[in-house]
Amino acid sequence: xxxxxxxxxxxxxxxxxxxxxxxxxxxxxxxxxxxxxxxxxxxxxxxxxxxxxxxxxxxxxxxxxxxxxxxxxxxxxxxxxxxxxxxxxxxxxxxxxxxxxxxxxxxxxxxxxxxxxxxxxxxxxxxxxxxxxxxxxxxxxxxxxxxxxxxxxxxxxxxxxxxxxxxxxxxxxxxxxxxxxxxxxxxxxxxxxxxxxxxxxxxxxxxxxxxxxxxxxxxxxxxxxxxxxxxxxxxxxxxxxxxxxxxxxxxxxxxxxxxxxxxxxxxxxxxxxxxxxxxxxxxxxxxxxxxxxxxxxxxxxxxxxxxxxxxxxxxxxxxxxxxxxxxxxxxxxxxxxxxxxxxxxxxxxxxxxxxxxxxxxxxxxxxxxxxxxxxxxxxxxxxxxxxxxxxxxxxxxxxxxxxxxxxxxxxxxxxxxxxxxxxxxxxxxxxxxxxxxxxxxx
Numbered sequence: 001x002x003x004x005x006x007x008x009x010x011x012x013x014x015x016x017x018x019x020x021x022x023x024x025x026x027x028x029x030x031x032x033x034x035x036x037x038x039x040x041x042x043x044x045x046x047x048x049x050x051x052x053x054x055x056x057x058x059x060x061x062x063x064x065x066x067x068x069x070x071x072x073x074x075x076x077x078x079x080x081x082x083x084x085x086x087x088x089x090x091x092x093x094x095x096x097x098x099x100x101x102x103x104x105x106x107x108x109x110x111x112x113x114x115x116x117x118x119x120x121x122x123x124x125x126x127x128x129x130x131x132x133x134x135x136x137x138x139x140x141x142x143x144x145x146x147x148x149x150x151x152x153x154x155x156x157x158x159x160x161x162x163x164x165x166x167x168x169x170x171x172x173x174x175x176x177x178x179x180x181x182x183x184x185x186x187x188x189x190x191x192x193x194x195x196x197x198x199x200x201x202x203x204x205x206x207x208x209x210x211x212x213x214x215x216x217x218x219x220x221x222x223x224x225x226x227x228x229x230x231x232x233x234x235x236x237x238x239x240x241x242x243x244x245x246x247x248x249x250x251x252x253x254x255x256x257x258x259x260x261x262x263x264x265x266x267x268x269x270x271x272x273x274x275x276x277x278x279x280x281x282x283x284x285x286x287x288x289x290x291x292x293x294x295x296x297x298x299x300x301x302x303x304x305x306x307x308x309x310x311x312x313x314x315x316x317x318x319x320x321x322x323x324x325x326x327x328x329x330x331x332x333x334x335x336x337x338x339x340x341x342x343x344x345x346x347x348x349x350x351x352x353x354x355x356x357x358x359x360x361x362x363x364x365x366x367x368x369x370x371x372x373x374x375x376x377x378x379x380x381x382x383x384x385x386x387x388x389x390x391x392x393x394x395x396x397x398x399x400x401x402x403x404x405x406x407x408x409x410x411x412x413x414x415x416x417x418x419x420x421x422x423x424x425x426x427x428x429x430x431x432x433x434x435x436x437x438x439x440x441x442x
Contacts, residue, residue, distance in 0.1 A: 067096060076112065126186065131189060265278060411432055
């Protein structure tokens with residue numbers, strides 16, 4: 001019994017020791033305060049609503065969890081004005097300091113990226129990077145367009161200068177990137193007091209940022225970046241897929257693939273696979289287009305193009321419907337994305353190649369379908385017309401013939417002798433053939 005009691009006591013003491021070790025381990029993990037973390041987001045893409053939503057969510061998480069700062073590594077050719085303003089609004093309303101680091105070497109913060117960098121509490125660039133070129137552009141011409149562009153230009157200038165003023169940066173440079181499309185290297189931006197520092201990498205960035213001051217509600221605060229943990233945040237699978245198909249070229253190709261699949265399915269009912277692929281491609285295209293500034297007149301023109309191609313199968317238009325369909329497809333492709341931002345537009349090379357391939361596909365399908373429809377029947381009663389055979393008996397006006405491997409009762413409007421070659425003229429009621437004599441020369 002004593003041994004049994006000792007064994008129980010030993011097990012209890014061992015369990016208690018294990019419990020203390022586990023709790024100490026957990027407490028040591030929990031004891032790492034969130035305030036010593038820096039939330040890092042890396043963006044190397046166009047600034048679109050998906051990217052804006054992701055950045056805003058991470059800025060909110062940084063503030064909610066009380067992290068030390070939010071670090072945005074940026075490499076972008078620009079993006080949508082609305083998405084850019086959403087990001088800047090989140091940056092300006094963040095309690096945690098926001099750091100924008102144009103990185104890695106060779107990266108750029110152009111157009112919308114330049115204004116996002118201006119709005120940061122701390123702006124930094126890696127060597128060999130550049131930022132600027134934020135002039136708003138638009139398509140078209142005319143006096144009304146020029147007047148509208150002047151309003152857009154003035155609004156962009158005022159916005160850029162207000163951001164620079166709020167962060168104590170060069171307002172003249174902020175105006176010039178809008179009016180003149182100025183772009184500056186990292187060294188030039190530092191000399192012009194557009195950015196706060198140039199950093200070789202993130203370690204160098206954090207070392208230089210340590211002890212720098214920033215303002216919150218009029219109060220000067222000090223940023224401490226020693227012994228901080230970098231927490232990298234990435235998009236979830238849904239955001240990654242949406243970002244990939246939000247590329248205007250990808251969304252456009254998916255849309256055209258969907259139209260091709262639906263057209264092929266309607267032209268050949270029962271094929272199933274083309275229709276299924278077409279529906280999936282269309283759904284993915286619409287999923288991606290919801291993040292882009294879509295001109296629905298362009299979508300309608302593409303739909304009209306498919307309808308015209310289908311009508312070409314059933315209507316003898318001598319190619320005019322096909323010409324109209326190709327023009328509708330080209331115009332719809334050019335009008336599909338309603339934005340002046342070059343980074344958000346569909347590549348002209350992609351449009352030209354896609355329209356050419358789609359038009360060729362449609363015309364080839366139309367050709368084969370039309371040829372099939374015009375081909376003489378080769379089965380059934382219609383397939384008997386034109387067939388030749390032999391008169392098994394005299395036909396005057398009725399007799400027997402051998403046609404297509406079978407004996408038939410036949411009638412004729414002329415007398416035909418036994419053994420003569422005959423040709424089927426028509427199928428008459430009573431499963432009889434109307435035939436005529438074929439001369440030896442024919």
